[in-house]
Structure formats: structure tokens, C-alpha cells
Amino acid sequence: MRALLRGWDPIGVFSIPGPAPPDEYDCLIDPLVERLDRGDGADDLIRYLTQRLHDHFGLSADPDKLRQFVGRALEWRAGGTLL
Structure with missing residues (x-):
């Protein structure tokens, strides 16, 4: 999940030259995994992330990139691969 969040990079911290804090989005990992585990759908996850980012x-968040991230998160959970 950390790799997915870093790839999405909703606040752009990894696009700035220089080192970025590796744990920048760790505050989102547990809540997202919990929501995925209980079966929240894309719309629920989008609402949660929109509110949390704000x-x-x-x-x-950019709505298109947010929807892409949520799709990848749902695929990640369906595959059962832990990063």
C-alpha cells in the first residue's frame, strides 16, 4: 500500500527534487487497508480520501488520479499481495 500511495503522490512530495520523507503517506495506510478489508467500494474510498486529504x-485531489489510485488499491486488495 505504501508503494501505491507513493506512486499516486497526491500532494506531489515525490515530484520535488531531493529526498522525500518515506513515510509521508503512512497515515493513510491502516485506514485504507481497513476499508478495503471490510469491502468498501470505489465511491466510499473516494469520499474517504477526498475528505482525508482536505x-x-x-x-x-485530482479526481482522475484519485479514481485511478482507488482502482489500483481495489486491484491490490483483490490480488491479496501485501507490499
């Missing part, structure tokens, strides 16, 4: 990071 409340925690003070930013809004």
Missing part, C-alpha cells in the same frame, strides 16, 4: 493535508 482535513489532513489541506489539499484536494
Whole structure:
């Protein structure tokens, strides 16, 4: 999940030259995995992430990139592969 979040990089911290904190999105890992485990769908995950990004990071996500990330997260959970 950490690799998926870093790949999405909703606040753009990994696109800035120089080292980025490897745990930047760790605050999202457990809540996302819990939601995936209980079977939340794409719309629920999008609502959660939209609110969380706003409340925690003070930013809004690109809707297309958010939907792509949620699709990858759902695929990751369906495959059962832990990163």
C-alpha cells in the first residue's frame, strides 16, 4: 500500500527534487487497508480520501488520479499481495 500511495503522490512530495520523507503517506495506510478489508467500494474510498486529504493535508485531489489510485488499491486488495 505504501508503494501505491507513493506512486499516486497526491500532494506531489515525490515530484520535488531531493529526498522525500518515506513515510509521508503512512497515515493513510491502516485506514485504507481497513476499508478495503471490510469491502468498501470505489465511491466510499473516494469520499474517504477526498475528505482525508482536505482535513489532513489541506489539499484536494485530482479526481482522475484519485479514481485511478482507488482502482489500483481495489486491484491490490483483490490480488491479496501485501507490499
